[in-house]
Amino acid sequence: MTARATADSSTTSHAPRAGAAPHGLDDWHRIDWRQADRNVRRLQVRIVKATREGKGSRVRALQRLLTHSWSGKALAVKRVTENRGKKTPGVDGVVWSKPGQKTAAIHNLRQRGYRPCPLRRVYIPKSNGTRRPLGIPTMTDRAMQALYLLALSPIAETTGDGHSYGFRPERSTADAVQKCFGLLSRKVAPQWILEGDIVSCFDRISHDWLLANVPMEPSMLRKWLKAGYMDRHALFPTDEGTPQGGIASPVLANLALDGLQRELTVRFPKQSWKRPQPMVNFVRYCDDFVVTGASKEVLENDVLPLVKRFFRDRGLELSEEKTAITHIESGFDFLGQTVRKYNGKLLIKPSRKSVRALLGTVRGIIKASGVLTAGALAWRLNPVIRGWAYYHRHVSSAATFASIDNIIWKMLWSWAKRRHPARGRPWVLKKYFRPQGTRQWVFTGTVEHRDRDRQVWLFRASSVHYQRHPLIRADANPFDPRWHAYLQQRRRRSVVEPRLSKRAFAEA
Numbered sequence: 001m002t003a004r005a006t007a008d009s010s011t012t013s014h015a016p017r018a019g020a021a022p023h024g025l026d027d028w029h030r031i032d033w034r035q036a037d038r039n040v041r042r043l044q045v046r047i048v049k050a051t052r053e054g055k056g057s058r059v060r061a062l063q064r065l066l067t068h069s070w071s072g073k074a075l076a077v078k079r080v081t082e083n084r085g086k087k088t089p090g091v092d093g094v095v096w097s098k099p100g101q102k103t104a105a106i107h108n109l110r111q112r113g114y115r116p117c118p119l120r121r122v123y124i125p126k127s128n129g130t131r132r133p134l135g136i137p138t139m140t141d142r143a144m145q146a147l148y149l150l151a152l153s154p155i156a157e158t159t160g161d162g163h164s165y166g167f168r169p170e171r172s173t174a175d176a177v178q179k180c181f182g183l184l185s186r187k188v189a190p191q192w193i194l195e196g197d198i199v200s201c202f203d204r205i206s207h208d209w210l211l212a213n214v215p216m217e218p219s220m221l222r223k224w225l226k227a228g229y230m231d232r233h234a235l236f237p238t239d240e241g242t243p244q245g246g247i248a249s250p251v252l253a254n255l256a257l258d259g260l261q262r263e264l265t266v267r268f269p270k271q272s273w274k275r276p277q278p279m280v281n282f283v284r285y286c287d288d289f290v291v292t293g294a295s296k297e298v299l300e301n302d303v304l305p306l307v308k309r310f311f312r313d314r315g316l317e318l319s320e321e322k323t324a325i326t327h328i329e330s331g332f333d334f335l336g337q338t339v340r341k342y343n344g345k346l347l348i349k350p351s352r353k354s355v356r357a358l359l360g361t362v363r364g365i366i367k368a369s370g371v372l373t374a375g376a377l378a379w380r381l382n383p384v385i386r387g388w389a390y391y392h393r394h395v396s397s398a399a400t401f402a403s404i405d406n407i408i409w410k411m412l413w414s415w416a417k418r419r420h421p422a423r424g425r426p427w428v429l430k431k432y433f434r435p436q437g438t439r440q441w442v443f444t445g446t447v448e449h450r451d452r453d454r455q456v457w458l459f460r461a462s463s464v465h466y467q468r469h470p471l472i473r474a475d476a477n478p479f480d481p482r483w484h485a486y487l488q489q490r491r492r493r494s495v496v497e498p499r500l501s502k503r504a505f506a507e508a
Contacts, residue, residue, distance in 0.1 A: 041479075
């Protein structure tokens with residue numbers, strides 16, 4: 001039996017499955033996606049097992065089997081044609097929107113003769129006024145990266161740092177913040193924190209280090225790294241970094257940053273007989289990380305030189321301006337939250353920067369509302385407020401939520417008065433604000449939906465109640481069958497939304 005038959009032994013006489021190529025270009029909807037996922041998952045499980053056992057040649061053979069399988073190619077094309085960037089073309093201006101184009105893409109997704117196109121350079125604004133460059137690959141390049149990512153992700157999850165939470169399946173910012181709470185909330189806890197900031201992490205990772213250490217086919221990786229980018233009709237080479245915007249970039253960045261936790265553990269082992277303890281712990285979310293320590297001297301003289309040396313080997317360096325050593329009673333910002341102890345008690349709250357960003361967004365929507373009705377304005381504001389409140393629902397946010405609701409109410413009150421300068425306050429109040437539950441004046445309006453008017457109430461951040469986030473186990477691996485039941489239970493819990501006060505929001 002051939003390698004392809006081993007990976008894709010699933011066909012029927014009625015309809016082709018993902019294990020066998022359909023006969024025509026209109027057979028996209030006849031693919032058995034469940035069987036395709038089983039075929040790929042089976043190979044990923046074997047890759048995890050071989051990685052744990054240290055069988056490098058076995059890992060490479062299984063990776064080749066997966067990247068040459070029909071199931072892997074079908075799932076790769078499916079991913080890039082159903083994600084958020086499916087309508088964004090690369091330099092060739094091509095998107096795959098029709099079933100025939102998607103099926104043809106599976107047939108044409110071959111490694112032999114493959115040559116990636118340059119990335120299309122775009123810029124997105126950052127909160128500090130600068131712009132972040134993004135590289136948009138073509139659909140073919142995205143599909144090829146997604147295909148090889150199917151074989152690379154199981155290795156990255158098996159060998160990655162246990163307390164790394166960014167751009168990894170089943171992990172989130174809430175896990176990183178909860179880990180900080182667990183480390184710093186105890187009475188006997190580290191008092192000093194090293195806040196690390198890497199200068200242009202994605203843009204400066206060493207290509208030589210990636211080619212020597214990333215466990216995938218070097219020739220394919222080299223093609224992606226050296227593809228260059230097009231900016232204003234000019235071609236520029238890429239001699240370092242992984243382009244932000246590519247599907248494989250987050251995993252490549254994680255692989256480059258993994259290992260620091262292990263080095264810190266070896267350098268500062270936990271020894272119960274040793275007093276005082278260095279209390280060195282590590283938490284990372286993508287390129288944002290914190291390291292705890294029992295004293296400022298431990299972080300400054302021992303930890304910081306080790307961290308700088310670790311990143312220097314990968315072509316990276318820490319920002320001298322943004323890297324700081326802070327006492328826990330002064331507090332520090334991490335992933336939009338402020339972590340600080342007040343009289344010995346640790347509290348985590350939404351950061352001032354995050355609050356200002358939300359209010360700035362709300363203010364911009366209100367100013368740009370033009371002739372929008374009250375219902376249409378509430379309809380636009382609700383996803384922004386709701387999403388921000390849900391993000392911060394795992395920390396001490398009640399007071400912040402109440403303050404935000406009050407400020408937004410005042411913004412909308414000013415908006416309503418400006419629309420009717422000749423009317424008195426009672427008239428304006430009655431037109432735009434009505435009682436809802438136990439609250440007297442809530443901003444509301446109607447929108448037309450399916451040929452009838454529907455009432456829309458402004459979403460209140462304070463209607464979201466605190467919900468404790470369970471920290472994921474450090475060694476949990478979504479590609480390992482041993483963790484299937486544990487992760488499935490976590491997914492069931494995450495489906496349950498926090499309880500909202502009655503009629504807090506009415507969907508139109």
